[in-house]
Amino acid sequence: MKEKNYVIAMDQGTTSSRCILFDRQGKVCSVVQKEFPQIYPQPGWVEHNPMEILSTQMGVTMEAMQKIDARPDEIAAIGITNQRETTVVWDAATGAPICNAIVWQCRRTADRIERLRRDGWAETIQRRTGLIPDAYFSASKLAWILDNIPGARKRAERGELRFGTVDSWLIWNLTGGKVHATDYTNASRTMLFDIHQLCWDQEILDYFHIPHSILPQVCPSSHRYGTTEKFGGSIPITASAGDQQAALFGQCGFDPGDVKSTYGTGGFLLMNTGSDAVQSTKGLLTTIAASVGGPVSYAVEGSIFVAGAAIQWLRDELRLLRDAPQSERYCTAVEDAHGVYVVPAFAGLGAPYWEPYARGTILGLTRGVSKEHFVRAVVESLAYQTNDLLLAMKEESGLPITSLKVDGGASANNFLMQFQADLSNIRLERPQCIETTALGAAYLAGLSAGYWKDLDEIRANWGREREFLPSISEAKRDALIKGWNRAVRCALAWARED
Numbered sequence: 001m002k003e004k005n006y007v008i009a010m011d012q013g014t015t016s017s018r019c020i021l022f023d024r025q026g027k028v029c030s031v032v033q034k035e036f037p038q039i040y041p042q043p044g045w046v047e048h049n050p051m052e053i054l055s056t057q058m059g060v061t062m063e064a065m066q067k068i069d070a071r072p073d074e075i076a077a078i079g080i081t082n083q084r085e086t087t088v089v090w091d092a093a094t095g096a097p098i099c100n101a102i103v104w105q106c107r108r109t110a111d112r113i114e115r116l117r118r119d120g121w122a123e124t125i126q127r128r129t130g131l132i133p134d135a136y137f138s139a140s141k142l143a144w145i146l147d148n149i150p151g152a153r154k155r156a157e158r159g160e161l162r163f164g165t166v167d168s169w170l171i172w173n174l175t176g177g178k179v180h181a182t183d184y185t186n187a188s189r190t191m192l193f194d195i196h197q198l199c200w201d202q203e204i205l206d207y208f209h210i211p212h213s214i215l216p217q218v219c220p221s222s223h224r225y226g227t228t229e230k231f232g233g234s235i236p237i238t239a240s241a242g243d244q245q246a247a248l249f250g251q252c253g254f255d256p257g258d259v260k261s262t263y264g265t266g267g268f269l270l271m272n273t274g275s276d277a278v279q280s281t282k283g284l285l286t287t288i289a290a291s292v293g294g295p296v297s298y299a300v301e302g303s304i305f306v307a308g309a310a311i312q313w314l315r316d317e318l319r320l321l322r323d324a325p326q327s328e329r330y331c332t333a334v335e336d337a338h339g340v341y342v343v344p345a346f347a348g349l350g351a352p353y354w355e356p357y358a359r360g361t362i363l364g365l366t367r368g369v370s371k372e373h374f375v376r377a378v379v380e381s382l383a384y385q386t387n388d389l390l391l392a393m394k395e396e397s398g399l400p401i402t403s404l405k406v407d408g409g410a411s412a413n414n415f416l417m418q419f420q421a422d423l424s425n426i427r428l429e430r431p432q433c434i435e436t437t438a439l440g441a442a443y444l445a446g447l448s449a450g451y452w453k454d455l456d457e458i459r460a461n462w463g464r465e466r467e468f469l470p471s472i473s474e475a476k477r478d479a480l481i482k483g484w485n486r487a488v489r490c491a492l493a494w495a496r497e498d
């Protein structure tokens with residue numbers, strides 16, 4: 001038999017499908033990415049065509065293999081990581097989707113969630129699923145499909161339909177319809193899964209009138225799901241994990257207290273809390289972390305709606321920047337933000353504030369404020385928002401946070417990283433490989449397939465590209481944070497004023 005040289009990570013994201021082939025050192029050997037269309041049938045609605053998700057993911061995988069002439073018998077395993085919560089329903093006999101996938105961003109079921117709150121279910125949902133009820137999660141999307149697609153409910157009750165998040169949809173197709181499964185991390189984002197008992201919650205299913213037969217089997221993230229024959233030979237599929245949990249794993253966040261912070265379009269902070277499912281009172285979510293064998297690990301998660309998107313706004317709408325990296329030069333051209341604070345609450349504020357009606361707010365303008373100061377204030381807002389989440393996590397988990405592993409596009413900004421270290425009084429570590437989501441999926445798959453022996457072997461692969469250490473006084477830090485808190489209060493006041 002040929003030596004197994006690679007592990008494939010299929011990284012199925014919201015705007016593109018990607019495939020990366022990694023070697024034993026966790027090095028990227030081949031990468032291919034393809035965007036696919038976003039469908040906006042009505043304001044606030046977002047859909048994907050499941051066949052486009054599938055065809056782009058299959059296409060980039062074949063191309064990534066071809067690019068380096070990797071044959072199927074050189075591939076140890078496939079790991080899948082995916083956009084979470086997005087909901088697909090298909091016919092069990094034909095495999096044909098019965099409608100477009102409803103994407104996590106889609107707000108069409110917001111009123112259904114309001115009804116759920118009025119029905120008094122919010123507390124039960126949070127206790128059992130770890131989630132604060134919201135239209136983001138799959139439950140109300142699946143219920144919408146069953147209620148609105150003609151004949152869907154009857155067919156579901158007859159056992160003719162299958163539901164899945166994008167990982168399930170891919171696994172079903174890769175295995176030629178043999179396997180209908182998902183993993184704990186994806187299941188924990190459906191709002192139908194009891195994260196403590198590790199099973200679908202019958203009462204929540206009943207509340208949404210969802211028949212059990214439509215649901216996938218739930219397995220650990222690192223698990224032999226099946227084999228695929230779609231790439232010219234047999235390749236085992238040995239992992240599935242939601243994107244943020246995969247990224248935590250790819251950053252070697254295996255132990256309680258390990259935290260990763262992603263600075264992408266949005267921002268995501270995840271902290272491993274080990275066997276302890278910390279229930280939040282500050283609007284953080286409790287979720288299942290990706291792990292290998294043994295009992296599951298939990299994580300707390302906080303998200304920032306607008307992180308790198310604020311830099312895009314500077315570039316595309318305000319046209320103050322040519323490109324995102326240029327922001328760093330403006331930031332370092334001045335000593336500070338000259339007292340300016342920007343709260344980029346374009347889509348409301350998430351944890352720990354949860355105010356959907358908050359809006360972007362600019363404060364502290366004086367005659368001397370320059371473009372450089374303004375750009376700097378926007379970049380600083382990414383760090384302030386992250387700091388708010390860090391403080392909430394520290395308080396709720398009771399775990400000390402000594403270092404933060406960073407990734408995502410905006411983590412390339414050295415000014416931002418240093419400002420974060422200063423503000424949060426924390427050591428920041430930026431890895432050599434910032435493809436942490438795909439890497440996490442590859443690690444989970446490779447561990448299950450025996451390509452990597454254990455977590456220590458993987459830890460040895462993690463290389464630090466750069467470290468950022470706090471370097472400002474406590475008084476300065478306090479003053480900065482005080483100003484930010486004032487600015488947030490103004491953004492919140494704007495929301496509540498009639």
Ligand code: ADP
Pocket residue numbers: 263264265266307308309310311312324325326327328407408409410411412413
């Ligand atoms: P996603 O995976 O969410 O699409 P990425 O991780 O690719 O996002 O990050 C892209 C985001 O990072 C964009 O919003 C972009 O504005 C921002 N970004 C990229 N480079 C920089 C930089 N040097 N400084 C600040 N922001 C940046």
